[in-house]
Amino acid sequence: MNGVHHYRLQATWTGDRGTGTSGYRDYSRDVTLSIEGKPDLLGSSDRPFRGDRSRWNPEDMLLGALSQCHLLSYLHACVRAGVVVVAYHDEASGTMVEDGAGAGRFTEVVLRPRVVVAEESMIARAEDAHLLAHEWCFIANSVNFPVRHDAVVTAR
Known part of the structure; x- marks a missing residue:
């Protein structure tokens, strides 16, 4: 592809x-x-x-893009590894620092996926799939700051 x-x-x-x-x-x-x-x-x-807190802002969308891209890449990596994911929930966070001159930048994003797999025997492969998902994530490969993962995988 x-x-x-x-x-x-x-x-x-x-x-x-x-x-x-x-x-x-x-x-x-x-x-x-x-x-x-x-x-x-x-x-x-x-x-x-001076924005409207009820609307999405660019920082929200960047964090959402990184989280969703990892999720979708991860699900694909799990299929290839023979891992059956039955639940996935991420509590992502990002840090942006202003430079005092009207600009700023993200310095880090941390993804905290909580994954549930079908069987305990799949946990190790499911944990390894996060590394592959990170390599595959188009959005993470496009940013100039670290995107870390603090993943927890459990069995159903």
Whole structure:
């Protein structure tokens, strides 16, 4: 499955309160992300940056992309290893540091998957599958900060 894949979306700012960006406090950070055939995703900036906490922010989406990419890569690695996963839940967290000059960067993401496999004999292979999933995760391979895993695997 080699190849180049292209992705497209539309991002539309919906935060004009009547005066555009006339001042830092004069506009909303609301954005609508659209992809044909999918529900719109309502975005904003994070609350410390004058955003709407009820909407997804870019930091949330990056953390979600890393968590979901690992999950999907992991499930595939388990199939290849003969491991039957019956439950998977991740409590992911990320750390972003501002530089004081208006910029910042993520310094780390930690994924904490809690995996349940069908049989105790599968636990070791299921634990090893996290390493392969990390190698395969397109998103983790695209970021310039560490993505760590603190996984726990148990049997049903």
